[in-house]
Amino acid sequence: MHMVDVAVIGCGVTGAAVACALARRDVSVLVLEAENDVAMRTTKANSGILHAGYDPEPGTRMAKWNVRGAQLAKELCEALDVPRTETGSLVLAFTDGEVRHLEQLLERGRENGVPGLRILTAEETAAMEPHLSPVKAALYAPTAAVVSPWEYALAMAENAVENGAEVRLSCPVTGAEPVDGGWLLHTPQGDVAARFVVNAAGVHAGEVHEMVAPKSFETIPCRGEYYLLDKSEGTRVHSVIFQCPNELGKGVLVAPTAHGNLIVGPNAEDVDSTANTAAGLAFVAEMARKSVPDVDLRQNIRNFAGVRANTDQKDFVFGFAAPGFVDLAGMKSPGLTAAPAAAEDTVALLMSAGLGAPEKENCVRTRRRVRFRELSNEERAALVTKQPAYGRVVCRCETVTEGEILDACRSPIPPCSIDGVKRRAGSGMGRCQGGFCSPRVLEILSRECGIDPLDIT
Ligand SMILES: Cc1cc2nc3c(=O)[nH]c(=O)nc-3n(C[C@H](O)[C@H](O)[C@H](O)COP(=O)(O)OP(=O)(O)OC[C@H]3O[C@@H](n4cnc5c(N)ncnc54)[C@H](O)[C@@H]3O)c2cc1C
16 A cells, blocks of 8 residues: 555644645655544634744743744745734733733743733823723733634645645544554545654544553643624724733633734633533623723624633643654644644654655745735736636625635635635625625535535535
């Protein structure tokens, strides 16, 4: 049986980053993803913050990967044309005790190598963000940014495919056994042989670990619920507004998104479910109003929830579960930020174990996407003359054209659902949440990708 060099299990942001880094080297890479698309689990449902890096304890893997990951994310997002905005962030202190906490965070941040951190006075904070409640002080981190998390993962996965990797969707790994020179992975689409395996299965990474080794960490899935507000609320604040972190995590934030909406959340509850609850949302609303009293939650266009891959370990879980089988588990927050740094260290670990992986001389490092609504009228006219499909607006809320939906359908990892088109082209992201454009998107997707409309979810 043909043996690939590296099989990656899971294609959230962690698996996508690993595949992207590996495919730029001279090795064969196969990504096995249980869902019908990239970024279908935790990677599509989080706060979308590229954290500056003052929160993790100095000396930990989390601190190192956070700060390095934020730097790499900046380069990757620029090169791969992923929406990312450097908003900066503020941690608010409402009490003297919290001011002392800010000083600890400042100290930690400096040890972690986070640039530009400083504590603002009450007046400076109010001048920067006039809609905040009065505070005693705030920690300002100018390098914090917001990113479109699913577009980030998709861009890295697409780049991996452009550089020769294969991404196999709807392909859960159900078992693994050691074979001569590597591993045999069982999937409903047939067995796969690989010299090395990377376990990037998110909340399920513990189960994958236990396919090859005794249990060594406990996963404690932890749900976080959100409001996503209409763009009319998108400038209520301009930076990411945190409260002081506590044992439950980074607390409820209010932040602009990379798409210009306002995101409010999350809470933290130890359940493995993405359902929203009245109690969870009420808590989020109450906490958010503590920071931003006039946030208008009636402008909500969608609620959602994501599940953190918390474990009984303080740090990310990284290392060989068995010979040639690497765990990248417990990728809780700031896992989105950490992903490319985790990928860098994974490549180094695999190479130390015998994966000869010289860098490719020629590989694709950039990507450009048409975003019709961001073009000037002159640019729009020129584009429509060349390709009339860009002149037909399909999603009226977000001004997404048929041309952009065709681009999504023809991308290296084509979508197979209406939400798959949404994640690539942005149709259905707006106020009506796809009420008007879904039938048109379905028609185009069916025609372009040759899928029976009755098979499109
Ligand atoms: C509420 C919340 C807020 C957060 N906010 C932030 C933030 O602002 N900034 C930040 O840096 N981080 C944040 N995080 C953390 C971040 O979202 C995660 O660390 C990151 O998305 C984890 O990505 P992943 O690829 O490891 O996991 P996932 O995205 O869950 O991907 C794992 C993939 O593995 C697949 N899989 C599972 N089992 C198998 C199998 N047997 N075979 C094949 N495939 C399999 C799954 O289908 C899934 O696609 C937040 C998380 C949550 C829940």
